[in-house]
Amino acid sequence: MSLGSKIRANSAFEQQNFKRSGLKGLTFSLLLSTAWIAQAPQAFAQQYQFNSVQINGNQRIGDSAILSQAGIARGQAVSAGELNDAFQRLNNSGLFESVAIAPQGNTLVITVVELPTINRISFEGNRRIKDDALESVISSTSRRVFNPTQAEKDANAIAEAYSNDGRIAARVQAKVIKRNQNRVDLVFEIFEGQNVEIERLSFVGNRKYSDRRLRRVLGTKQAGLFRRLVRRDTYVQDRVEFDKQVLRDFYFSRGYVDMRVNSVNAQLTEERDGYFLGFNIQEGQQFQFGQVSVTSELANVDSDVYSDLIKIKPGVIYSPTLVEADIARLERQAIRDGVDFMRVEPRVSRNDRDLTLDVDFVLSRGPRIFVERIDIEGNTTTLDRVVRRQFDSVEGDPFNPREIRQAAERIRALGYFETAEVNAREGTSPEQVVIDVNVEEKPTGSLNFGASFSNTDGPGIAISFAEQNFLGRGQKLNLIVSTASDARRYGLTFVEPALLGRDVSFGLNLDYSEENSSFSTYDSTRLLFRPSLTFPVSENGRLQLRYTAEQSEVTENDDAEQGAIIQNDIDAGSLLTSSVGYEYSYDTRRTGLDPNAGVLFRFSQDFAGLGGDQKYVRTVAKVIAEKKFLNEELTIRGTLEGGAIAWSSGTNRAIDRFILTPTQLRGFEPGGIGPRDAASDQNDTLGGNMYLVGRVEAEFPLGLPEEYGIRGGVFYDVGNLWDLSDVNLGGNAVDGESGSFRHVIGVSIYWDTPVGPLQFNISDAIRKEDYDREQKFEVTLQTQF
Template sequence: MLPSRKRGGARRLHVFSAVVFCLFALANAAFVTPADAQTYRFNNIAIEGNIRVDDSTLFGLAGFGRGETVSAGQLNAAYGNIAASGLFETVEFVPQGNTLLIRVSEYPIINIVNFEGNRRIDDEDITPIVQTRSGRVLSPSQVEADARAIAELYAQRGRSAAEITPRIIPRGNNRVDLAFEIREGNVVEIERLSFVGNRAYSSYRLRQVLNTKQAGVFRWLVQRDTFVAERIGLDRQLLTDFYLSRGYVDFEILSVTSELARERDGFFLTFNIREGLQYRFGNVSVVSEVEGIDAADYERELRLRPGTIFSPTVLDQNIARIERLAEQRGLRFIRAEPRFTRDNRNQTIDVEFAIVRGERVFVERIDIQGNTTTLDRVVRRQFTSAEGDPLNPREIREAAERIRALGYFSDVDVDTRRGSAPDQAIVDVEVEETTTGSLGFSVSYGRAQGIGFGISFSEQNFLGRGQQVAVSFNTVKGSRDISLQFAEPALFGRDLRYSLGIGYRETKSFFSDFDTREGFLNNSIGFPVAEYARLQLRQGLVLDRLSGLSGNPSQRLQDDADAGTAVTGSLGYTYTFDTRNVGIDPSQGAILSFSQDFGLGNQSRRYVKTEGRAGYEMGIFNEDVTLRADARAGALHMINGKSRNRERYQLSDVMRGFAPGDSGPRDFASGSNDVLGGNRYFSVQLEAQFPLGTPEEYGLSGGVFADAGSVWGVDSVGGINMTDGGTDYNKMHVRAAVGVSLFWDSPLGPLRFDFSRPVRKLDRDRSQNFDFSIVSQF
C-alpha cells in the first residue's frame, strides 16, 4: 500500500481545491445574471506541474479550451477525467479571475520492481503475473491489483495466510523503486474433510473419491492436502460422478463450506450433500422414428439388463453401440435419444432409445490452445471425429474424457461454438499443461545383499509426443539391473500401442547356488478387438548364461551351465478382456486373459508356453470393504530339448508365504538339494481389504488373504532324484498360506506389507513370513 502521509496530503489538496472552486463559483454568481449563473468563460488556461505529459494531452482530457463557455457540469467532468487518467497523483483547478490554473503533480516513474521475502516461490514465477513494470508510471490501483495477484498465487500453493505489502522507495528526479514485501506464512492444510447427509457411503469411502486429501502425518510430502479453492470444482464433479454412476440420479451437492481456523493454520472443509434414492434400469426398448430403420436390428446391439444399477456410463455405451451400427450401414446424422420413465415406487427407470435423425451440423475445425509442450496431434487423435465429419455431441464428450485421462493436463475444457455457417461448428479445446516426468532415487538393505542403490527416470509425455520412456538402474553387491522401456500409444495415429524393452540383468547366489546373466530385447504391439478386449502380439529375444555352480550341483543346472550362452527367440500373443476401468471410480470389475509364447532356441530347443488368468474385484458393505479373487494357471511344454532354469516357474512367484529359490520341486541327488522350479503351475488368491479405524490421514488400511497353489512337472527328469521321505516333489502338491496385510497410501506411492504363514507345505519347503511390494491392480 502507498505511504499514508502521501495519501493524506493528496486528500487535503483535493478538499482545498474543491472549496476554492466553490467560492469562485459563488463569487461569480453574485455578479452575473441568473441566465449566466451556470456557465463560465476563461480567457486563459494555465497549466503547472506537468513534466512528461504535454499541455495538449491535458486539454484533450479537459475537453475545452481558452475562451470557450463551459458549464459547471463540464468543469466537474474535466476535473474527473484528468484525475481518472492515472497519470497524476494530485489535480487542482484554481480560478484566478479570467484565468483557470490547472495544477498537477505527476506520478513518479518506476525504476526497479523487486520481490523481497519470497523463498517458496521464485521471482521468475511471480514476475509474469505482475503487471507493474520498470520504466512505467506508478499506478496505485495497479500496484494493489498486483499485490492481490501475488497473494492468489500463494493461495494456489496452499499458503492462504501469505501477506503482500507494497513499499515505495523514493530515488529522486521523480523516480521510485517498488518493492513487494512478502510474508509467506505456513502452508494452510485441510485439517478435516467431512461430509453431511451421506447415508449410503461412509465418509471414509467418499474421501477416497476426492482429489483433495486430508492432512496427515506426512503432510510435508503431500501436495493435495493444501487448500486450493480451484480444486473444489474438480472435487464436486468427482463426487457427483461417483454417485451418478451408482444410480443416485437425484444426488445433489447443497453446499461446500470452507472454514479457516482461528490461528489461520488450517481449513475445515465440509460437503453438504443430498443422496436421494438409488435407481436401477427397468424395461429397455428401442423405437425408430426414421423411415427405413428397423428398431429390432438395433435392439439386438444393446448390452443392458433390467435390474442393473442405473449408470450414465452404461447408458452412453449402449448409445454408442446403436450409433456405431448406423454408421457401419452408411447412415449419417442418426442419433440414439434416450427417453426415461421413472417409477419412484419400485425405484426403476425405464429407458426407451429413440432412433432419430440428428441436426445436420459438421465439424468445421478443432482448435487446440494451451498445449505449450504437447503436440496438437496428441490431443487431436483423442477425437474420433475429424474436420468435415458430422458433429456428435456424445463423441465430443467422450473425447474430452480421453484427453483428461491422458494425465498430461491439469485442466481440460472442451466446448463447441458456431462456425462460419449455421451447419458448421468449431470445437474449442483449452488445456493447461502439468508435469509428466519423475526422477527417483532409492536405497535398499538386505542382510545377505547389503546396501543397494537405484535410480530411475520416467516421462509419460516424451517431447510432447505422448510417448512413455522409462530408464532404471539398480545395483546391490555385484548384481545389477539396467533397463530401458519405450512405448508409443498411438502408432501411425491409430489405437496401436507399440512397446520396446531393452535390458541387462546380473544376479548373484543370494537365493540359489548359482549366478545368472541375462540380456533381453522385447517388442510388442497391442490393439482393440472388441469393446473391452485387446490383443497383444509380441516378439522377444533373450541371451542368458548360468554360472557359478559349486559342490555337487543338480545335473539340470549343470546342463544349463555347460550349454554356455543360450539364445532364445519367441513369438507370442495375449488376449485380454478387462472391465476394471469402466466408469468413474468403478466398484467392481473383471479380467480374463489367455496368452501363448512359441520359443525357438539354440541346440534345437523348441517350446510352447501357455498361461491363463481370471480375476474379479467388488466392493461390499457400501464399498468400505473390497473383495478380490484371482486364479492363474500356466504350462511350459517342451517340443524339443530341455527347458532352462529361467524358463520354468517358481513357487514364490505364484503365491505368498514361500521363500524364493527355496521352495518347490527339488533335485535331492545334488549336494544342496537344488530347487529347479516346474513346468506347470496354478494359484488361487483370495483377499479382502478394509479400513483399520485409524485416522484416515495416515492412509492405512488392512487386509487378510489366503493363497493356494502348486508348481510341479519338471521335464526330462531321467537320472534325477526328486523324491524325499516318500514324497515326490515333482508331482502336484497343493500348498496353502494365510496372512494379513497392511496397505499404506504413502507419499512415495501405494505400498503393501504382507505377513504370511504357510498352513500347508512340504517338509523341504521354506517359508517367508514377510513380503513388501508396491501395490498395483490385481
C-alpha cells in the same frame, strides 16, 4: 484498507507528495472559484482559448502524449467543464502522481509529477510459495510505471494464492523504497501464517455408505499423519465444488438418481487453525433398470435390429455409464449402416412403486449440423494432432454432442493438461459448428532419485526418468537405472500410443539385467529387445503382437559350488532366444460397467524358434476378479494363474523355466518352492515347466481413524511348481520334481503413504515340503490389478 495506509517511504517523500497533492487541488479549486465569482451570471457560457500550452514536470512522457491524453489542442476554445474533464483524464491515466491545470492568460500551464518506475520487485517472508510462483500471480513488472492501485491488487492476489494453499491467515503488505532517478523498489512483505487444515471431514444424511467410504471418493482429504506432505488436506473452495460433483457421480453410478448435496458447511475452529467441513447430503432410494426397449422414428431403421445390441438387463442397478455405453453402441451401428444424423435419445420413465426406471432408446433424425473445424488453443508443447486424435469426428463429419463430450473426457484423461475445456459454438452458418478446445498444460516429466530395499535383492539405489508426453507427441518414455547388492537393471521403454494416427500402440522395450542371487549358487545376465503392437479387438478386449530377442547366460558364483545340473546350464554358455508371440487381454474396467466389480483376463503365448538357439512354446494365463461387499467396505479379490512350457530343442535351463516369486505365492522366498538340486551347496532351485497358483484375499477397515490410511486384510494362497521334462538330469538327485500344492495363510496391513501404498504381509505355510524356503514377513509396494 487503501494502499495509502500500506505503502511506506521516507518522510521527505511523503511530505513532498502531500504538498504536491494539496497545491494541485488548491490551484484548480481557486481558478474555478474565481471564474465562477467573477462572472456568475455567464458561468455556463465561460470559454477559454489558449494560443500556447506549457507543460512542466514531465521527464519520460512527451508533451504531445500528455496533450493527447488531456484532449486539448492549441487554439481550441474550451469551457470550464472541459478543463475539468481534461484534468480527470490526466489524473486517471495512471501515469502521474499529481496533476495541476492553470490557465495563465493565453497560455495553459499543465504541471505534472510523474509516477516513479519500478526498479525491481522482491518478496520477503515467503517460504511456502517460491518467488517464481508469486511472480506469475502479480501484474506489476520491473521497468514499468508504478501504479499504487495495481500494487494493491497484486497484494490481494498474493494473499488469495496463500488462501488457496490453505493459509487463510496470510497477510501481504506492499511497500515502496525510493531510489534515485524517480525509481522505486516494490517490496511485498508476506506473513504466511499457519496452514489451516481440515481437522474433520464429515457427512450428514448418509445411510447407505459410511463416512469412511465417502472420504475415499473426495479429492479433499482429512488431515492425517502425513499432513506435512499431503497438500489435499487444506480447505480450497474450488476443490469443494468439484467434490460435490464427484459425490453426485458416485451415487448416480450406483442407482441413487435422487441424490442431492444440500449444502457444505465449512466452520473454523476456535483456534482458527483448522476447519470442520461437513457435507449435508440426501441419498434417496436406489433404482434398478426396468423395461428396456428401442423405438425407431426413422422409416429406414428397423428397431428390432438395434434392440439386439442393447446390453442392459432388467433388474440391474441403474447406472448412467451403462446407458451411455448402449447409446455409443447404437450410434456406431448407425454409422456402419450409413444412417447419418441419427440421434439416440434415452427416455426414462420412473416407477416409484417398484423403484425401477424404464429406458426407451428412441432413434430419431437429428439436425443436419456438420463440424466446420476444431480449434485448439493453449497447447504450447503438445502438438495439435495429439489432442485432435481424441475426437472421433473430423472436419465435415456430422456433429454429435455425445461424441464431443466423450472426446473432452479423453483429453482430460491424457494427464497432459491442468485444465481442458471443450465447447461448441455456431460456425459460419447455422448448419455448422466450431469446436473450441482450450487447454492449460502442466509438467508431464519426472526425474526420481531414491533408495530401495527388497527382501529379494537387498538395498540399492534407483534413478528413473519418465516422460508421459515426450516432445509433445503424446509418447511415453521411461529410463531406469537400478542397482542393488544382488541385482542391477538398466532399462528403456518407449510407447507410441497412436501409430500412424490409428488406435494402435507401438511399444519398444530394451532391458539389461544382472542378478547375483543370494538364493542360489549361480548368477545370470539378460539382454532383452522387444517391439510390440497393441490394438483393440472388441469393446473390452485388446490384442498384443510382439517379437522378443533375448541373450542370456548362466554364470558361476565364486562363493559356492554348483551341482551337475546347474553346471550343465553354465557350460551351455550364452544363448540367443528369438520368439514371436501374442497376448490377449479382456478388462471390464475399461468401460466401468460395474463400479463395485471388475474382471481382468490375460492369455499369452510365445513361440521360440524363429532363429536362435532355443525352440519351445510358452503359455501363460491369468484371471483376476474383484468384488466389493457391505456397502463397499469389504473387498474380496481372487486370482488364478498358470503357465506351461513345451520344449522342442535347445538347452532347458533354470533361467528359462518358471520360478515363483513372493508376488505370485506369498510365504516363500523367490524360488522357494519347486524342484531343487539336492547335490548343490544351497539346494539350488531349478524352476519348473508348469505352475499353477490361486490367491484369495479380503481387504477391510480396521476401525482406525481414516486419516491414518491403514487397513487390514487376510489372504489364502495355494500353488505348485513342477515338471523337469526335457532337462538333462544326468541321474542327479532332485527334490520335488513332481511337486505338491503348498498352502499359505496370512494377514496383511495396507498403509497409504506419500511414497505409495505399502503392504506388509505376515504369513504361515500350513502345508509345505521340507526343502522349501519360507519367508514369513515381507514388505511390498501394493499394486492395483
